[in-house]
Amino acid sequence: MVLEKYIRIESNVIYIWWALEDRLVKLLGMRIGRRIFIGIVSSALITSIIDLRDYIHENRLIDLPGFSQGPNVYPEGIYTSQFHKKMLFSKISLDTLSKLLWAMQGITNPVLLFRTAPSAGGLYPVDLYVSNNGLFEGLKEGLYKYDPLSHSLLLVGDTAYPSSDLIMDVDYSRTAAKYGRKAKRYADIEVGHIYHNLFIESLVSRVYPQITSIVDSSDIGLHGDTSILVSFLGLEVSMDRLGKYSVEEILYRRRSRRVYADRDIDRETFETFLDYIYLVHAFMERVLGNGVEVYLNAVEIRGIQGGFYKVAFQGGGWQLRYIGPSVSRELYETCFPVDGFHQSYVLGGKLQLVVVARSGLEDSLTEHLLTGFFSQGIVLVATALGLASVTVGGFDNERLHELLGLKYGYDPKFIIPVGWPR
Numbered sequence: 001m002v003l004e005k006y007i008r009i010e011s012n013v014i015y016i017w018w019a020l021e022d023r024l025v026k027l028l029g030m031r032i033g034r035r036i037f038i039g040i041v042s043s044a045l046i047t048s049i050i051d052l053r054d055y056i057h058e059n060r061l062i063d064l065p066g067f068s069q070g071p072n073v074y075p076e077g078i079y080t081s082q083f084h085k086k087m088l089f090s091k092i093s094l095d096t097l098s099k100l101l102w103a104m105q106g107i108t109n110p111v112l113l114f115r116t117a118p119s120a121g122g123l124y125p126v127d128l129y130v131s132n133n134g135l136f137e138g139l140k141e142g143l144y145k146y147d148p149l150s151h152s153l154l155l156v157g158d159t160a161y162p163s164s165d166l167i168m169d170v171d172y173s174r175t176a177a178k179y180g181r182k183a184k185r186y187a188d189i190e191v192g193h194i195y196h197n198l199f200i201e202s203l204v205s206r207v208y209p210q211i212t213s214i215v216d217s218s219d220i221g222l223h224g225d226t227s228i229l230v231s232f233l234g235l236e237v238s239m240d241r242l243g244k245y246s247v248e249e250i251l252y253r254r255r256s257r258r259v260y261a262d263r264d265i266d267r268e269t270f271e272t273f274l275d276y277i278y279l280v281h282a283f284m285e286r287v288l289g290n291g292v293e294v295y296l297n298a299v300e301i302r303g304i305q306g307g308f309y310k311v312a313f314q315g316g317g318w319q320l321r322y323i324g325p326s327v328s329r330e331l332y333e334t335c336f337p338v339d340g341f342h343q344s345y346v347l348g349g350k351l352q353l354v355v356v357a358r359s360g361l362e363d364s365l366t367e368h369l370l371t372g373f374f375s376q377g378i379v380l381v382a383t384a385l386g387l388a389s390v391t392v393g394g395f396d397n398e399r400l401h402e403l404l405g406l407k408y409g410y411d412p413k414f415i416i417p418v419g420w421p422r
């Protein structure tokens with residue numbers, strides 16, 4: 001069974017190699033640099049598959065079970081649910097663990113290898129570990145690494161790390177090669193995206209994923225730089241409302257989309273979108289705290305005056321506070337060209353959101369965690385409404401700070417263009 005899966009994956013990788021070689025190289029005009037790049041990426045993939053072979057032979061690869069979709073509770077059911085933590089009296093089944101790991105980093109496109117959470121440059125700097133102190137049923141105690149490609153656990157150590165059940169191990173060097181100074185910010189924000197996914201899947205599974213501490217990875221014998229330790233508590237949840245999607249389906253559907261149809265956004269969709277963003281914001285306040293705000297640039301929204309607004313969340317809803325005329329061109333120019341891209345799609349959105357974090361500690365993990373958590377909610381609720389979006393982090397911070405007229409201690413983190421998919 002495991003071997004069958006492994007062979008399937010290995011042949012997929014070889015297929016991807018040929019498909020990439022053939023299509024991309026043609027598309028990119030046979031440039032030697034690109035060819036070498038593709039060669040390196042695909043050989044890294046193949047090497048990782050070959051590494052799996054050792055785990056299989058030594059019986060250290062645990063095939064995670066498949067799972068079925070939960071109830072349709074996304075988004076309203078999830079974000080308005082009432083819950084409180086309690087002691088966890090029973091073990092967590094392997095089926096639940098399988099779902100939680102998939103929600104955090106599972107593969108959603110077996111050819112392009114996209115995952116459930118976005119990642120700057122698709123570099124995926126966060127590794128997941130299961131530290132089984134006896135909480136997970138049918139799994140012997142020890143430390144396991146999650147392998148997204150094969151959706152398996154690899155037994156990497158015989159002793160678990162005490163007082164934690166899941167570990168997100170962040171390796172900044174993976175993003176540093178491409179993003180230099182911004183590497184830490186991007187990788188930390190990704191932790192927030194992943195934590196959001198874990199949270200909403202945990203609610204459905206009736207467990208509470210609590211971050212208990214953040215430590216240097218080397219202190220607990222892991223390979224990355226920073227480790228975020230998560231422990232599960234029990235949870236009583238009541239969900240009075242339903243939603244259109246199951247959590248698994250919405251995670252599966254999310255994708256960064258950069259091409260938008262030339263069609264305005266109707267007022268009803270727009271207002272529902274802001275209602276949902278309000279719910280995400282309130283949910284974040286309940287589970288993590290506050291520290292993130294959002295600006296909105298309206299370009300083509302039926303019945304709404306074009307312009308730049310601050311979105312205020314208060315009194316159980318949202319309000320738009322007009323700041324001035326539309327700044328889409330200026331927003332685009334702040335991205336021009338950062339990280340080597342022009343990001344002209346920022347201009348294509350029928351609206352643009354700007355997520356700003358406010359904190360005393362500039363560029364701290366906490367503020368990035370909030371940013372990622374909130375922004376993941378934004379892209380998921382956009383997906384639930386059939387809207388297309390992408391979280392753009394590649395802009396000149398000082399220019400955007402100035403454009404928004406922000407005070408010291410406020411830092412713009414994402415521009416998110418939104419429109420209908422084309």
Ligand SMILES: Cc1cc2nc3c(=O)[nH]c(=O)nc-3n(C[C@H](O)[C@H](O)[C@H](O)COP(=O)(O)O)c2cc1C
Pocket residue numbers: 114115117118119120121122185186187189190193254255256257258339343390391392393394395
């Ligand atoms: C911190 C962060 C920064 C990002 N910055 C950009 C960006 O500047 N421009 C862009 O087009 N996409 C950006 N993305 C989106 C990634 O390119 C995208 O997630 C990745 O290609 C994987 O595709 P997927 O989101 O469809 O799974 C960013 C994502 C994250 C998490």
